[in-house]
Every structure is written in C-alpha cells, then in structure tokens.
Amino acid sequence: MNRKEFLGKSVAAGILPVVINGFGLKAFADSPIINFLNKAGNEDRVLVLVQLNGGNDGLNTIIPLDQYSKYYSARTNIAIPENKVLKISGNNSLGMHPSMNLLNNLYSDGKIGIIQNVGYPNQDFSHFRSTDIWLSASDSDKFEQTGWMGRYLDSKFPGFPTGYPNATHPDPPAIQIGAVISPALQGSEMSLGMSITDPNNFYQFISGTVDPAPNTPMGHELTFIRLVAQQTQQYSGSIKNAAEKATNKSTKYPSSGTNSLADQLKIVARLVAGGLKTKVYMVSIGGFDTHATQVVSGSPETGTHATLLNRISVAVDAFQDDLKLLGIEDRVLGMTFSEFGRRIKSNDSFGTDHGAAAPLFMFGKKVNGGVYGKNPFIPESPSGGDNLPLEFDFRSIYASVLKDWFEVSDADIQSFLKSNFPILPVINSNITSTSELRKDKVDIQCFPNPANEETIISFYSEYHPIQISILDVQGKTVMDVCNARYPYGQNEVKVILNSLPSGSYFIQYQGGEKPIYKKLLVQH
Numbered sequence: 001m002n003r004k005e006f007l008g009k010s011v012a013a014g015i016l017p018v019v020i021n022g023f024g025l026k027a028f029a030d031s032p033i034i035n036f037l038n039k040a041g042n043e044d045r046v047l048v049l050v051q052l053n054g055g056n057d058g059l060n061t062i063i064p065l066d067q068y069s070k071y072y073s074a075r076t077n078i079a080i081p082e083n084k085v086l087k088i089s090g091n092n093s094l095g096m097h098p099s100m101n102l103l104n105n106l107y108s109d110g111k112i113g114i115i116q117n118v119g120y121p122n123q124d125f126s127h128f129r130s131t132d133i134w135l136s137a138s139d140s141d142k143f144e145q146t147g148w149m150g151r152y153l154d155s156k157f158p159g160f161p162t163g164y165p166n167a168t169h170p171d172p173p174a175i176q177i178g179a180v181i182s183p184a185l186q187g188s189e190m191s192l193g194m195s196i197t198d199p200n201n202f203y204q205f206i207s208g209t210v211d212p213a214p215n216t217p218m219g220h221e222l223t224f225i226r227l228v229a230q231q232t233q234q235y236s237g238s239i240k241n242a243a244e245k246a247t248n249k250s251t252k253y254p255s256s257g258t259n260s261l262a263d264q265l266k267i268v269a270r271l272v273a274g275g276l277k278t279k280v281y282m283v284s285i286g287g288f289d290t291h292a293t294q295v296v297s298g299s300p301e302t303g304t305h306a307t308l309l310n311r312i313s314v315a316v317d318a319f320q321d322d323l324k325l326l327g328i329e330d331r332v333l334g335m336t337f338s339e340f341g342r343r344i345k346s347n348d349s350f351g352t353d354h355g356a357a358a359p360l361f362m363f364g365k366k367v368n369g370g371v372y373g374k375n376p377f378i379p380e381s382p383s384g385g386d387n388l389p390l391e392f393d394f395r396s397i398y399a400s401v402l403k404d405w406f407e408v409s410d411a412d413i414q415s416f417l418k419s420n421f422p423i424l425p426v427i428n429s430n431i432t433s434t435s436e437l438r439k440d441k442v443d444i445q446c447f448p449n450p451a452n453e454e455t456i457i458s459f460y461s462e463y464h465p466i467q468i469s470i471l472d473v474q475g476k477t478v479m480d481v482c483n484a485r486y487p488y489g490q491n492e493v494k495v496i497l498n499s500l501p502s503g504s505y506f507i508q509y510q511g512g513e514k515p516i517y518k519k520l521l522v523q524h
Contacts, residue, residue, distance in 0.1 A: 044331045045405060046272055048281045050261070050312075052338035054288030055127065057305060058358030059344065059388065061100075062114060064375040066093040074382050075346035078295045094375055098301045099310035102317035103361070111320060112363050113426045116373030117391035119357035123340060127289070127354075130339040137395055137417050165234050171242075172235040175271070176282040177264040242274030243267075250322035254314060261285040262315035269319055273326040285311060288338060292349035303350075312336070316363055324365075333405050333427065334363040337394065344382040356387035360397065366405075366428045396421040404428075444468075444509045446495075450521040454496050459509055461486035467510040468493065470500070470520065478505070497522050 060078065063085050064071055072079045085095035089108040096104045106112045122140040124130045136144040165171065253259075253266050264283040271278065287308050295303035316334065323329035341358025357376070376388040395417050402408040402416070404427040414420050445458045457468060468481040478500065482493050502524045509516040 046279055046281065046332045047401065047405065048265070048268060048283065048332060048334040050316075050334060050336040051282065051284040052288050052308075052312075052336055053131075053284055053286040054290070054338070055130075055340045055342060055354055056288045056308075056338040056358055057290060057294065057342040057352050057355075059342065059376065060294075060305060060352075061097050061309060062116070062359045063095050063097070064093065064378065065095055066375055067378045070378040070380060074344050074378060075352070077297070077348075077350050078300050078346045078352070080301050084301045088371075091371055094371070097306065097309050099306040100313040103313040106317060106320060106363065107369060110369035111365055111367055112361055112369055113367045114359055114361060114371045115392060115397060115424065115426065116359050116371065117357040117376055117388060118337075118360050118394050118397065119340065119390045120393055120395070121390065123356040123387070123390075125340065125354040127339060134337060134339055134394060137398060139418075165238070171238045171277040173278055174280040174282070175239075175268075175278050177267055239271065239276065242271050242276035244274070246270050246274035246326070248322055249325035250318050252314075252318035252321050254318075259311045259315055261311055262318055265315050265319040266322070269322040269326060269328075272323075272328055272332065285315075290342070290351050291347070291353060292351040294346075294351040297350055316361075320363065320365075329365045332364055333366060333401070334361075335397070335401065336361045336363075337397075341388060343384065344378055344386045344388060345384050347384070353384070357390045358388070360394075362397075362426050368426055368428055372424055372426060392424070393421055395419075396424055397426075400424045400426055444507060444516055444518050446507060446518060446520055449519075450523045451497055452523060453498055454494055455520065456492050456494050457481065457507060458490060458492050459511070461491050461511065465511070466491075469508045469510075470495070471506045471508050473504055473506075475506075477508075481507075 059071065059075070060080060063080055065082070065085060068082050072082075080097060084098045086098055086101060086104045087095050088104060096107075103112060107114070120133060120140060124133060124140050132138075132143075133140055136146065138144040248266055248270050250269075253262050256263060261283060268281045268283065271281075285308065287304065290305050293303065294305045295301075319334075320329065323332055337360050338358060340355055342352035342355040344355070346352050373391045378388075379386060399413050399417060399421040400423050402413050403410075403423050404425075408416075410420075446455045447458070448455060459466065459468070465484065466486050467483045469477045470479040470481060472478050479495070481495055500522050502522050505520045505522060507518040507520050509518070
C-alpha cells in the first residue's frame, strides 16, 4: 500500500474539524493555481469556485426566449411561463429564471458573464465520473490520477508538507468550506488536501519534530499523519487571526443556517478582508439532481430548482455587496460549475434527467459582463435522449482564468491542461498586461501635453501603492497628485494645472522598483 492509498483508506489526508462562527472549514495545501499566482506575482487576486453538485438544469436557468415555443413543447410540465422569465439587459433572445432577480441585477451592472453550452466531448452521465473529469481536467476516455491543481503543486512544492507553512507561505493557499477534500488537489503521491482543526482550541506547534513512531511502514505513515496534524494547527491559527481582523459589512446576507452558500461566501469575504493570503476558495451547494419534483405542479416557476437558484442569486449578491463595502471587490473573481446539465425533454415526474452542456456564471467586478456563445439549439421534436449541443469545453474556461486572471504562460497552461484550449475574453482585459510591466515596460501617459488648465495622467496599477508628483526642472516637488492604492489595471487621474506657471515640468510616477518620469509642458 502506497502513501496515497494509505491516507485515502484511513484518515482521508488528515481531515479534522475546524469551526469559525459555527461553520466547518477544511484548508488545503498549495494548489497549482496558487503557484501560478506566486509565479506571476499577482499576490492579491483571489478565485472563488462555486460547485453546484448534482447537475444543474441550465435550460431552466437561462431560458432561450428566441426558441420559446420549442422550449415549452419539450418540457411542458416544467417550462417557466414566458411572462415570468426575467429579461436580461441588452438581450431580448434569452432571460433568467424568475428566482434569480438579484443575479440579474448584477448582470445589468456588468458583473456577471454567462457562458453558454459548457461541457466536454463524449459526455459521461455518471455524477462521480463527470465530476472527476471536471476536477482533473481530463478527457472523458482518460483517467487522471491527479487533480488539475495537484499536478502543478508537485513540481513547485517538493517535499510538501515538510517545511510548510513558512515565512513565504504562512497561510493555507487554498481553502474549501463545508465539503470533503476535492480530488482537484490530488498530487502524484498524495492528496495535497489537508484539514484544519478548530482554531479556538488549537495547540502551539513548538518545533518541526513529531513524536517518535515505530520504524515500520505503518509507523512511517503515522509520523507523516502527525506532521500533517501539526501543520494543520498552524494554518488554523492563521485563519483564526484573519477572521478576528475583519467583520462582514453587508446587510444582505440571509439569517445564518437558511442559505448554506451565503454562509460559506460570508466566511470567504471575511477571511479575504482579514488579510489571509489564501488565493483559492472552494464552496458548494447541492441538490441539483432534480429527477423528480423539480418544480411545483401548476406553478413551474417555484419548487426545488427555484429555491436552489434563488439561494445562488441571494448568496452571490450579498457576497459582491460585502466585497464592495470591504474595499476588495477588485481582487475577487468567482465562477460556478456543475458536473453536467440536464436533458432537453423533461420526464413524467416533473423533473429532468442527466444531460450534457449547460451555462455557467463568472462573477465579479473584473468580469467582462455579457453573454458568451449562442443560445442552445432546441430541435422541433426532441426525444428523451436529446442533449443541448456543446459549444465551449470547460477547460477553455480554466485556461481563460489562468491566462487573464493569474497570467499563466501559454506553455504552462498547455502543460497543465494537457492540451491547448481557446481563451474567452470574459475577464477584463486591462489586467492582463502586468507580465509585460514586470519586464521594465511600465509607462505613464498624459493628455493633453502640452496642457493648459488640466491634463489626465494614465497609469497601470497592480494594487500596490501609487504615488504621483509633479516636479519642476530643478527636481523640486511642486504638486502632489496622488498617494493611494488603485484597482488592478489601467487608471486615470485628472490634474488641475491652474496653480502652475507656464513652463516645463516632470511627472514622477512611483509604483514599482524605480521611479518613472514623463515630461509635461504647461502653456497657459
């Protein structure tokens, strides 16, 4: 029995309970996404993965109004009444489920991207196998033994868990809240997932040693488990410290215990605001395997599915509101995913059976809001086995996040995902040039120049403090323009020049290792 088998069959890689405000947490070792971040230097960016367990019915989530008659004919007993469908801003061809009004408002604000028809070729309709495909980023006919995060981790953190946490990596780089350890964190030798005990009762980790165990194969595994437990205690302490430093500010969260997804996202917002350096959070909500009673007979806009979609809508809306009030919404990107969609045609039990492609949501301030892809095609008389056609491989979404959020190189993305996949422009493109900036290509611009009463200074920020001043030809500061943090990407400040005599000046930009200067001519 190797270590992976031993841990999988005994203690599930050291799972221990941890509670913050009564909610269970499990913290994980560094994921490859975290390593991508460290490589690119994007130390403040956070990814939140929202797993919809069971297979979400995408056709009742995003309704194709341009094919409503065919949609209604295919699922008469569960179809959302056309007059109840929420129209989305700027698009008359589709709408949202009526229970998602808050998410629809976020869409109108440009903070939601809808990606249509996401799945993979040769769909497997097993919950377990399809989930495994999504978490391992494998082809449907291949069985990967490692997760899409764990593969990269193996090459970047040799010898883990020995030596972690350390001064460079003091916090758990990935946290999953309220669920079992994700196979996405499986490395080549062991699961990189690890648990954190209750931070209110953790013990002090005094040294890097553990109690001796017998010099036997089983004793060696016991030593390893003890090391994981001690490491877990340190991480639980850092989580507790972060939780104590921040308080949620949004009043939109529902009462605790009434919406599990909102409870989870509330913890995420608090930990991010509290300064935890964790970069990837995984949360989940179940119940989407709606074979029967998906809707209430005679009132299809209500029922099990409506309740689940409403919980997503309420939770994401409260989360985004909290991030904004906490001043961190520029740093957080969210994404939903489910192992598959449902069939086009409903069944006789007021439900739907396992299907293929479905839409997913990207959410956050840095999302390029809108609809990506075509409305799903519905045939005139679909059979019980017909599925919505695939348009986007889910690995294109992964590649887009890695490329435009974490700035991973093309070569690394191809190695990580086992192949090349198209990049979708769903993430705001003004954050994608920081890798170029690190090659000493940082620049600032001002317009107009020469200027009369005012000029606009344009500059790029990576969320570190930016200080801009105007100097005279002797190098003396004559105006302090700004000294603050700005969102990732391109920013502008307007400068009123009435107080400066006509003449030559220099704009001094300090936001990196070396100051940058730009000549400015003022002509009144």
